[in-house]
Amino acid sequence: MATTAPHRDPRVTGAARAGRWSVNAFTLALLGLWLFPVYWIFLTSFKTPREINAPTPTFLFDPTLENYRDLFTRFAFGRALTNSFVIVGATTFLVMVLALLAAYALGRLPVPGEKHLALWILSLRFLPPVAVIIPFYLTWQRLHLLDTHAGLILIYVAFNLPFAIWMLRGFLVEVPRELDEAATLDGLSHLQIIRRIILPVIAPGAAVTAIFTFTFAWNEYLMALILTSVDATTVPLTVSKFIQAYSILWGDVGAAAAIQLLPILVVVFLLQKQIMRGITLGAVK
Amino acid sequence: MTIVLAQVTKAYGTRPPAVRRLDLEIQDGEFFTLLGPSGCGKTTTLRMIAGLEAVSSGTIAIHGRDVTHVPARHRDVAMVFQGYALYPHMSVHDNLALNLQIKRIPRPEIASRVQLVAGMLGLDGLLDRKPGELSGGQRQRVALGRAIIRRPNVFLMDEPLSNLDLKLREETRTEIKKLHEQLRITTVYVTHDQSEALVLSDRIGIMRDGELLQLGGPHEIYARPADVFVARFIGSPSINLLSARLRRDGPELVVEVPPAAGAAGGLRRALSAAMARAIAPDTDPNRLTLGVRPEDFVVHRTAAPGRLPAQVDFIQPMGAVSFAILRLPDAATVIQERDHLIAAIGPDDDFPRGTPVWLEARGERICLFHADTGRSLLRGEP
Numbered sequence: 001m002a003t004t005a006p007h008r009d010p011r012v013t014g015a016a017r018a019g020r021w022s023v024n025a026f027t028l029a030l031l032g033l034w035l036f037p038v039y040w041i042f043l044t045s046f047k048t049p050r051e052i053n054a055p056t057p058t059f060l061f062d063p064t065l066e067n068y069r070d071l072f073t074r075f076a077f078g079r080a081l082t083n084s085f086v087i088v089g090a091t092t093f094l095v096m097v098l099a100l101l102a103a104y105a106l107g108r109l110p111v112p113g114e115k116h117l118a119l120w121i122l123s124l125r126f127l128p129p130v131a132v133i134i135p136f137y138l139t140w141q142r143l144h145l146l147d148t149h150a151g152l153i154l155i156y157v158a159f160n161l162p163f164a165i166w167m168l169r170g171f172l173v174e175v176p177r178e179l180d181e182a183a184t185l186d187g188l189s190h191l192q193i194i195r196r197i198i199l200p201v202i203a204p205g206a207a208v209t210a211i212f213t214f215t216f217a218w219n220e221y222l223m224a225l226i227l228t229s230v231d232a233t234t235v236p237l238t239v240s241k242f243i244q245a246y247s248i249l250w251g252d253v254g255a256a257a258a259i260q261l262l263p264i265l266v267v268v269f270l271l272q273k274q275i276m277r278g279i280t281l282g283a284v285k
Numbered sequence: 286m287t288i289v290l291a292q293v294t295k296a297y298g299t300r301p302p303a304v305r306r307l308d309l310e311i312q313d314g315e316f317f318t319l320l321g322p323s324g325c326g327k328t329t330t331l332r333m334i335a336g337l338e339a340v341s342s343g344t345i346a347i348h349g350r351d352v353t354h355v356p357a358r359h360r361d362v363a364m365v366f367q368g369y370a371l372y373p374h375m376s377v378h379d380n381l382a383l384n385l386q387i388k389r390i391p392r393p394e395i396a397s398r399v400q401l402v403a404g405m406l407g408l409d410g411l412l413d414r415k416p417g418e419l420s421g422g423q424r425q426r427v428a429l430g431r432a433i434i435r436r437p438n439v440f441l442m443d444e445p446l447s448n449l450d451l452k453l454r455e456e457t458r459t460e461i462k463k464l465h466e467q468l469r470i471t472t473v474y475v476t477h478d479q480s481e482a483l484v485l486s487d488r489i490g491i492m493r494d495g496e497l498l499q500l501g502g503p504h505e506i507y508a509r510p511a512d513v514f515v516a517r518f519i520g521s522p523s524i525n526l527l528s529a530r531l532r533r534d535g536p537e538l539v540v541e542v543p544p545a546a547g548a549a550g551g552l553r554r555a556l557s558a559a560m561a562r563a564i565a566p567d568t569d570p571n572r573l574t575l576g577v578r579p580e581d582f583v584v585h586r587t588a589a590p591g592r593l594p595a596q597v598d599f600i601q602p603m604g605a606v607s608f609a610i611l612r613l614p615d616a617a618t619v620i621q622e623r624d625h626l627i628a629a630i631g632p633d634d635d636f637p638r639g640t641p642v643w644l645e646a647r648g649e650r651i652c653l654f655h656a657d658t659g660r661s662l663l664r665g666e667p
Contacts, residue, residue, distance in 0.1 A: 178370035181337050186384040186431075187358045196383075200374040 044254030067251035099164035171205030208278030286348040293343035321492035363432035371416035513659035529575035553591035576652035582628035592643035
């Protein structure tokens with residue numbers, strides 16, 4: 001592992017070392033560029049309007065929870081938060097269940113035209129939501145699904161399912177078929193094989209898929225904007241509400257964005273090992 | 286439990302069938318081996334018995350019950366896979382117990398059966414480990430344990446030893462034999478290793494290109510191969526094949542390998558009365574292939590009538606026995622399939638390179654084949 005311990009490897013020349021350092025510096029700069037807005041969001045969420053609007057940005061100040069309080073009292077943020085959790089949780093759960101079944105069928109059972117089917121499923125993901133959202137709006141209107149949890153869950157499941165199936169299928173085909181066969185001879189049914197053999201074996205991959213699905217649905221804005229109005233609004237919509245006609249409530253934007261970021265940050269931090277394993281699953285044998 | 290295959294065929298698309306109209310009857314408690322080169326259809330046959338592969342036509346019956354269309358998980362067969370196929374996320378205990386759990390066998394009984402099997406296979410201290418933490422030999426034993434804990438109708442093994450190193454393979458081979466002696470569960474074993482088949486089996490079925498070439502006990506298959514392919518496949522080093530002809534010499538039938546052009550002598554060997562009787566009368570006497578196992582050649586240092594002159598190329602010591610690699614002046618016309626003869630000699634016999642020797646074919650194990658079809662001419666012989 002010469003790359004992780006450059007100083008101990010005598011073969012690494014000065015030029016190579018310099019090259020490595022410049023790569024590292026570049027990575028750090030890029031990381032800063034990505035992380036600074038996140039940092040700024042959290043900073044802003046604890047500032048008073050006076051601090052926010054100060055001509056020179058301040059980094060040291062008396063933090064206030066006023067913005068958060070405002071969020072929940074004036075803007076019913078709690079409700080949006082609940083909506084988001086319910087809708088996104090249900091979406092993730094349904095997507096995972098359906099995608100596992102579909103991926104198993106595609107990867108393991110004799111499905112006619114399986115190869116074409118797999119590509120076709122993925123191609124659904126290429127569809128830009130903007131292109132179809134108006135027809136969906138009209139359909140949802142007819143079905144009385146506008147501004148309901150079910151309406152949003154349904155469309156989120158539809159949009160996330162193809163990608164999840166594709167990903168899980170990728171993980172599943174890495175699992176040796178002998179394992180299923182051994183389980184079959186041990187008397188397990190297909191559903192038992194999925195639950196007791198396949199799912200535990202591809203758990204890291206399944207975790208990554210679930211996180212992707214969760215993140216997508218959690219951050220989704222366009223479809224939520226068109227298909228909900230009052231009862232089923234989600235967190236991303238609420239964030240945009242602070243951009244008002246004559247002013248932008250930066251403090252509330254910061255607080256709402258911070259709260260929106262939090263679950264994903266927590267999940268990713270807790271599961272980073274699994275995510276890395278999931279991303280490299282099959283790459284390293 | 287008997288297994289009966291009747292006219293079983295497996296075809297994939299338009300390719301030639303992997304298994305062709307196979308008829309096979311495996312007896313209760315028998316250790317039966319399907320032996321053949323890769324692609325001969327032996328694994329496909331095994332998988333059809335297991336139910337992992339559907340038959341294209343024909344029927345399979347286990348213990349008198351037609352299971353042709355019974356799903357694999359209801360056939361009550363256990364299988365040891367080539368790659369072991371242990372469940373990587375489960376402990377050894379759970380790997381062993383899964384089938385019993387699925388069958389809803391009460392916990393105390395599961396516990397006692399796991400203990401019993403673990404004891405039999407020396408897995409006692411390993412029950413909490415995951416397969417990833419075991420050595421190859423230990424994994425192999427877990428795979429065996431997972432199969433025997435079920436007390437299945439039928440025990441199927443698909444090249445279970447091929448991932449082990451040589452020493453471990455021999456040990457495990459003995460262990461499998463011992464387990465079979467103890468449990469007497471009908472076993473179908475698939476291998477391409479002829480020595481494994483000879484050591485383990487009550488009976489062997491040799492397959493090639495989806496067809497069963499010969500069925501018989503290890504001795505029978507070794508001594509009386511049905512054709513040249515079987516003769517070459519069984520035995521190591523493999524059998525010597527020579528172009529030969531038949532001559533009538535008074536009351537006797539004599540097989541002879543003519544010497545090189547201009548040379549004196551040549552191999553001559555009178556056939557026993559039984560062998561002579563077995564040869565069909567319409568056999569073309571000039572187009573024969575003679576098969577002699579390396580240990581059925583006697584290597585002499587002196588010439589005598591009926592001995593084939595040859596020259597020692599080099600010696601391969603194998604411990605208990607050595608093999609002499611011998612050259613013939615006209616090898617290309619006399620020896621088939623290779624360019625030298627192999628003869629077993631004593632481990633202490635010393636033949637320097639270039640030593641002239643004379644070969645005698647002895648014993649009742651010589652084989653005669655039709656030169657064109659490769660079929661044995663001695664099939665009818667009792």
